[in-house]
Amino acid sequence: MPTSLKDTTTLHNGVEMPWFGLGVFKVKEGSEVIESVKAAIKNGYKSIDTAAIYQNEEGVGQGIREAGVPREELFITSKVWNSDQGYDSTLQAYETSLKKLGLDYLDLYLIHWPGKTKYKETWKALEKLYKDGRVRAIGVSNFKVHHLEELLKDAEIKPMVNQVEYHPHLTQKELLAFCQKEGIQLEAWSPLKQGQLLNEPVITEVAAKYGKSAAQVILRWDLQNKVVTIPKSIKEQRIIENADIFDFELTPEEMEKIDGLNKDERVGSDPDDMSYGFSE
Numbered sequence: 274m275p276t277s278l279k280d281t282t283t284l285h286n287g288v289e290m291p292w293f294g295l296g297v298f299k300v301k302e303g304s305e306v307i308e309s310v311k312a313a314i315k316n317g318y319k320s321i322d323t324a325a326i327y328q329n330e331e332g333v334g335q336g337i338r339e340a341g342v343p344r345e346e347l348f349i350t351s352k353v354w355n356s357d358q359g360y361d362s363t364l365q366a367y368e369t370s371l372k373k374l375g376l377d378y379l380d381l382y383l384i385h386w387p388g389k390t391k392y393k394e395t396w397k398a399l400e401k402l403y404k405d406g407r408v409r410a411i412g413v414s415n416f417k418v419h420h421l422e423e424l425l426k427d428a429e430i431k432p433m434v435n436q437v438e439y440h441p442h443l444t445q446k447e448l449l450a451f452c453q454k455e456g457i458q459l460e461a462w463s464p465l466k467q468g469q470l471l472n473e474p475v476i477t478e479v480a481a482k483y484g485k486s487a488a489q490v491i492l493r494w495d496l497q498n499k500v501v502t503i504p505k506s507i508k509e510q511r512i513i514e515n516a517d518i519f520d521f522e523l524t525p526e527e528m529e530k531i532d533g534l535n536k537d538e539r540v541g542s543d544p545d546d547m548s549y550g551f552s553e
């Protein structure tokens with residue numbers, strides 16, 4: 274089990290990825306994202322998750338620079354947006370993201386959503402970036418088992434990560450087992466269901482036992498399930514609180530009780546229905 278924010282999972286290509294990071298979806302470009310990223314790094318976070326569509330890559334880059342931690346100690350993720358899928362457009366999108374971030378490489382670059390027809394072509398572009406040494410790891414996001422099976426049919430390089438919606442109302446057991454079998458690290462987005470799980474009695478009861486918050490219990494449950502997690506907050510106190518999860522351990526019974534909350538209920542789109550930004 275990870276024992277600090279520095280601890281990492283080893284991706285199948287040997288790259289070390291922190292188990293815990295900061296998400297910046299819906300964090301406003303400018304001072305809001307700059308201050309959130311700085312607060313996180315100042316408090317020991319090593320990993321930041323952004324995306325071209327969040328329109329805050331410039332601020333993320335500025336926050337990283339102002340935090341003053343050497344670049345090689347950090348793990349920075351971005352994602353190619355749906356409208357940029359395709360081989361040449363993905364290569365171009367990668368350069369645009371790097372430029373906005375002010376970085377010369379990313380630690381992880383993901384296909385944001387599968388869509389229907391272009392993800393294999395897009396994957397070839399990610400493979401090219403990886404083979405050329407431009408990015409340390411490549412992966413996908415919002416891929417279901419059927420998307421992964423299709424991609425793996427002719428992928429040269431297996432995705433290192435699959436970032437999906439994952440929380441106690443959407444436990445994704447089949448997908449987690451598939452990814453574990455294939456050596457693909459699962460990463461949780463909206464781990465707190467965007468705040469909608471924080472009054473769930475089963476969770477608040479466990480939280481009370483440990484003197485922890487509901488958010489901390491959920492994030493701990495992620496780690497004990499071997500799922501990387503990236504909660505978002507723009508408030509420094511919550512950024513600190515969310516990461517303070519290395520001093521308690523949920524029992525197998527508590528893990529099961531939290532698993533039992535599953536309702537296969539999403540806060541975001543179902544990947545099979547996500548058409549926003551795609552021209553197909």
Ligand SMILES: NC(=O)c1ccc[n+]([C@@H]2O[C@H](COP(=O)([O-])OP(=O)(O)OC[C@H]3O[C@@H](n4cnc5c(N)ncnc54)[C@H](OP(=O)(O)O)[C@@H]3O)[C@@H](O)[C@H]2O)c1
Binds near residue numbers: 297461465466467541
């Ligand atoms: N790949 C994808 O398609 C995809 C989709 C969605 C998200 N993501 C990634 O996953 C990250 C996390 O997901 P998310 O931002 O959707 O939701 P989330 O992390 O589940 O929840 C964030 C919400 O919870 C609040 N919050 C955070 N910590 C809290 C605490 N300790 N107590 C009470 N409230 C707390 C935040 O408010 P404050 O900010 O006001 O504290 C915010 O409203 C994103 O930021 C993004 O990087 C990826």
